[in-house]
Amino acid sequence: MPVNITMPALSPTMEEGTLAKWLVKEGDEIKSGMIIAEIETDKATMEVEAVDEGKVAKIMVPEGTEGVKVNAVIAVLLEEGESAADVKAPAAAPAKAEVAPAPKPSTSPAASSSPPTPAKAGVQSAVAVLDPGLRRDERQSGGRVMASPLAKRIAANKGIDLKALKGSGPHGRIIRRDVEKAKPGASQPAAGGAAVPLSADGLILPQVLDDRVYAPDTYEMKPLDGMRKTVAKRLTQSFMQVPHFPLNVDIQLDNLLESRAAINAAAPKDVKISVNDLLIKACALALMDEPDCNASYTDKGIAYHKQANISVAVAVEGGLITPVIFKAEGKGLAEISEEMKDLAARARDRKLKPQEYMGGTFSISNLGMFGIKSFASIINPPEGMILSVGVGEKRPVVDENGNVVVRTVMTVTLTCDHRVIGGAEGAKWLAAFKRYVETPEAMLL
Amino acid sequence: MKTVAIIGLLAVAACAHTPVYSAAQVEAIMQPLAYEQQIVRKCDEAATIADADNFLASLRGDAAEQAAEILSFITLEVAEGEAEYVCTVELYYSTQERADDARALWATLKGNS
Numbered sequence: 001m002p003v004n005i006t007m008p009a010l011s012p013t014m015e016e017g018t019l020a021k022w023l024v025k026e027g028d029e030i031k032s033g034m035i036i037a038e039i040e041t042d043k044a045t046m047e048v049e050a051v052d053e054g055k056v057a058k059i060m061v062p063e064g065t066e067g068v069k070v071n072a073v074i075a076v077l078l079e080e081g082e083s084a085a086d087v088k089a090p091a092a093a094p095a096k097a098e099v100a101p102a103p104k105p106s107t108s109p110a111a112s113s114s115p116p117t118p119a120k121a122g123v124q125s126a127v128a129v130l131d132p133g134l135r136r137d138e139r140q141s142g143g144r145v146m147a148s149p150l151a152k153r154i155a156a157n158k159g160i161d162l163k164a165l166k167g168s169g170p171h172g173r174i175i176r177r178d179v180e181k182a183k184p185g186a187s188q189p190a191a192g193g194a195a196v197p198l199s200a201d202g203l204i205l206p207q208v209l210d211d212r213v214y215a216p217d218t219y220e221m222k223p224l225d226g227m228r229k230t231v232a233k234r235l236t237q238s239f240m241q242v243p244h245f246p247l248n249v250d251i252q253l254d255n256l257l258e259s260r261a262a263i264n265a266a267a268p269k270d271v272k273i274s275v276n277d278l279l280i281k282a283c284a285l286a287l288m289d290e291p292d293c294n295a296s297y298t299d300k301g302i303a304y305h306k307q308a309n310i311s312v313a314v315a316v317e318g319g320l321i322t323p324v325i326f327k328a329e330g331k332g333l334a335e336i337s338e339e340m341k342d343l344a345a346r347a348r349d350r351k352l353k354p355q356e357y358m359g360g361t362f363s364i365s366n367l368g369m370f371g372i373k374s375f376a377s378i379i380n381p382p383e384g385m386i387l388s389v390g391v392g393e394k395r396p397v398v399d400e401n402g403n404v405v406v407r408t409v410m411t412v413t414l415t416c417d418h419r420v421i422g423g424a425e426g427a428k429w430l431a432a433f434k435r436y437v438e439t440p441e442a443m444l445l
Numbered sequence: 446m447k448t449v450a451i452i453g454l455l456a457v458a459a460c461a462h463t464p465v466y467s468a469a470q471v472e473a474i475m476q477p478l479a480y481e482q483q484i485v486r487k488c489d490e491a492a493t494i495a496d497a498d499n500f501l502a503s504l505r506g507d508a509a510e511q512a513a514e515i516l517s518f519i520t521l522e523v524a525e526g527e528a529e530y531v532c533t534v535e536l537y538y539s540t541q542e543r544a545d546d547a548r549a550l551w552a553t554l555k556g557n558s
Contacts, residue, residue, distance in 0.1 A: 148490065149488045149489075149528050149532035150488040150537055153533060169490060175489050175490050
């Protein structure tokens with residue numbers, strides 16, 4: 001009996017797609033596992049793999065056809081001993097007209113004694129859709145590995161090379177029990193030879209470079225050290241789990257620069273206040289003015305911190321670390337400056353103690369010295385906000401009298417955790433910070 | 446006539462051995478078994494694990510209707526879920542654990558009947 005090859009569903013919600021390309025023609029003999037067509041949706045192009053073997057009797061839907069309904073017959077396959085005469089008339093009917101649409105989602109239990117069959121179940125008996133994210137890694141010398149989604153996930157977690165396994169499922173498909181029986185010794189080396197571990201929390205999936213895309217001799221692989229792993233893990237967690245939103249504002253620096261010059265001129269020789277020291281102090285005071293912003297989200301509630309512990313991002317070789325100026329609101333500029341110099345030096349030597357880079361309530365990251373105009377940092381959990389400071393540069397500004405004047409201006413971006421900080425709170429904090437920077441005398445009050 | 450009577454007696458006898466489950470017990474058994482069946486079908490082997498169907502077949506009346514509704518709902522729920530999120534290792538193994546618990550409960554209730 002001829003086998004209908006039907007339009008597969010690329011996702012449970014897909015109703016139709018484009019048959020982009022046929023990779024076989026009528027009369028071709030096909031075998032299980034052969035890629036026979038490519039189909040497209042608005043999200044992806046995927047390959048269609050034959051599950052059955054036989055001869056292509058008729059292609060029902062020409063390539064390039066758009067709007068082909070899921071489950072529509074796109075081709076008919078003859079099995080051994082069958083001829084074209086066995087292809088019955090209904091199979092040759094227009095694809096769109098003969099196929100029922102995929103089942104619609106339902107929000108309530110259906111009162112039926114026989115559970116409906118998922119749309120994919122029937123489709124998968126005729127063709128299989130290849131996951132484009134996996135197919136590159138799973139092909140080997142023109143062959144390919146067929147495995148269930150679950151088997152692929154388990155193999156990835158255990159670091160098992162699917163190519164080393166023999167599948168016990170239909171048509172040699174690798175299924176869960178095959179992977180569970182496999183010894184971890186069959187691990188798949190990453191490009192460059194280093195095994196790629198999966199983080200314990202499962203947030204960072206193994207990343208490998210496909211040898212056929214990035215030849216191993218075209219790059220140098222440096223193993224991850226503890227700091228790089230920690231930075232990768234924490235920032236991935238933060239970016240995935242914390243709802244970030246940025247606010248930015250331009251701030252004039254002329255008064256601050258004048259004040260800094262005056263302070264340094266009057267200070268003892270070993271004291272030299274930097275712009276960053278002044279910004280740390282301004283951040284701390286603004287947090288005291290707007291205490292709703294000095295906050296951390298927790299499962300038990302929002303923790304409002306009573307002191308301004310300012311984490312300052314320091315780039316070090318192989319990563320980033322954020323030493324903390326504790327209780328910065330109560331410290332003088334000279335004290336902040338001295339402490340910051342000591343912390344930054346020890347950070348670069350990786351000699352900070354954990355208590356010196358943990359416990360911050362707010363972060364500041366300054367890339368102005370690299371000429372960066374503006375940027376938005378990733379929040380350093382559990383802190384609620386981080387300030388990104390751009391370069392101070394001469395810009396034309398319209399003053400209060402309507403005249404265009406040249407001022408030194410920097411753009412700062414405040415990234416907020418929307419679970420604890422609203423737009424209005426963030427804006428108030430930025431206004432307070434701007435006031436301190438543009439009127440630095442206020443920091444002395 | 447005699448044949449009908451024998452079949453009727455057999456049916457009554459079969460019904461007499463059918464445990465009577467409360468709605469809570471039906472849910473406690475059917476839900477995990479249905480998830481196990483549908484997740485395995487979607488994510489691993491196309492072959493259906495039969496326990497959910499067997500449990501359903503062992504029920505009568507309201508309990509059967511309730512179990513069928515649960516199975517139907519879960520079938521749709523799993524079918525329309527993105528494989529990326531449904532076919533996770535963690536979900537699979539936790540589903541297995543709950544299904545094992547459900548099987549143990551089912552066995553206990555059968556033993557008590």
